[in-house]
Amino acid sequence: MSSLLTNSSAMTALQTLRSVSSQLSTTQSRISTGQRVATAADNAAYWSIATSMRADNAALSAVSDSLGLSAATVDTEYTALNKVLGDSNSGLTKLQSLLVEAKTAGIDRSKIQSEITQIQQDMKNVASAATFNGVNWLSTNASTPTTVNLVSSFSRVGSTPTTSSITVTVANYSLYTSSTGGILDTVSGSASVDSLNIGALTDSAADQTILDGYIAKVTAAIGTVSSGAANLGAIKNRISNNSEFVKSLMDSVDRGIGQLVDADMNQESTRLAALQVQQQLGVQALSIANNNSQSILSLFR
Known part of the structure; x- marks a missing residue:
């Protein structure tokens, strides 16, 4: 069911994008500090x-x-x-x-x-x-x-x-x-x-x-x-x-x-590349989900 009030696809894409962004931030921090556990919050x-x-x-x-x-x-x-x-x-x-x-x-x-x-x-x-x-x-x-x-x-x-x-x-x-x-x-x-x-x-x-x-x-x-x-x-x-x-x-x-x-830099660099691709795909998926309402509008023309 398509709804103008609730865009489930956009919500799912946004949650995925948030998760990927969080992981990307963690990976970038590990690469910049060289540490997998830099603070007590890490482990x-x-x-x-x-x-x-x-x-x-x-x-x-x-x-x-x-x-x-x-x-x-x-x-x-x-x-x-x-x-x-x-x-x-x-x-x-x-x-x-x-x-x-x-x-x-x-x-x-x-x-x-x-x-x-x-x-x-x-x-x-x-x-x-x-x-x-x-x-x-x-x-x-x-x-x-x-x-x-x-x-x-x-x-x-x-x-x-x-x-x-x-x-x-x-x-x-x-x-x-x-x-x-x-x-x-x-x-x-x-x-x-x-x-x-x-x-x-x-x-x-x-x-x-x-x-x-x-x-x-x-x-x-x-x-x-x-x-x-x-x-x-x-x-x-x-x-x-x-x-x-x-x-x-x-x-x-x-x-x-x-x-x-210490962070495994080989592993972190590989993860960084993968997360950057996932982030780009997440942005694209969110953009597609936000355009769903425009498709509904076209049905009333």
């Missing part, structure tokens, strides 16, 4: 998960930055400790060989002491210079913390976040302290490694015993400093491994978020 569950994972990734990014700062600090202290250990020409290694040389009968120990003094000053300067971002574990004072926690990871299970850290005991690496309690300035017997002086010693048995004590003291210091350098080397490797893992984890989280909310 509340996936949007919530993606939002939480983005927050976790931001925390992981902060951990990555913290690991970078920690790596630079540890590397600075590690390099300085190795410098203090020295080799045949410097540091504790050279100091030990000079003290052994001083055991030689009739040798001029005052000249050897001149070289020892230079080594002592050089080691102290190295320890003082081992500073990164205001942090120095080799030359400490009363304000230096006894332990330092280096943030190494972040994870979240449910709503419970967890951060892990690498604990560093500063006393294991402190060579000099303001209270003379460091590895090299702790006085035992009559002197410390930092203050020993052989310039006035002779070939007497008593002085030879003192020299033996100095050699033992330096040898012990070499062992302690070597142990500290080994520990820092292990921490350095751990930080490097954690840093690589955190970066890989961030990439994995990004891929996971993409699986949840």
Whole structure:
């Protein structure tokens, strides 16, 4: 039945055109943003998960930055400790060989002491210079913390976040302290490694015993400093491994978020072309339906 008051064909065509226009708007939005789920209205569950994972990734990014700062600090202290250990020409290694040389009968120990003094000053300067971002574990004072926690990871299970850290005991690496309690300035017997002086010693048995004590003291210091350098080397490797893992984890989280909310551009481009054709056909169908009344009018002519 044809009616002038109710154009059912036009109403159907209009509803179809509205539906197509709505789908076309959604598809255009996905193409412009690159996201299938851009707001909570698109998919509340996936949007919530993606939002939480983005927050976790931001925390992981902060951990990555913290690991970078920690790596630079540890590397600075590690390099300085190795410098203090020295080799045949410097540091504790050279100091030990000079003290052994001083055991030689009739040798001029005052000249050897001149070289020892230079080594002592050089080691102290190295320890003082081992500073990164205001942090120095080799030359400490009363304000230096006894332990330092280096943030190494972040994870979240449910709503419970967890951060892990690498604990560093500063006393294991402190060579000099303001209270003379460091590895090299702790006085035992009559002197410390930092203050020993052989310039006035002779070939007497008593002085030879003192020299033996100095050699033992330096040898012990070499062992302690070597142990500290080994520990820092292990921490350095751990930080490097954690840093690589955190970066890989961030990439994995990004891929996971993409699986949840990113639009398939091949699919969306195909849908866009189809919807544009449907929209054109809908406009044409609505135009035909609106012309039906004109056909009824012609019956009365």
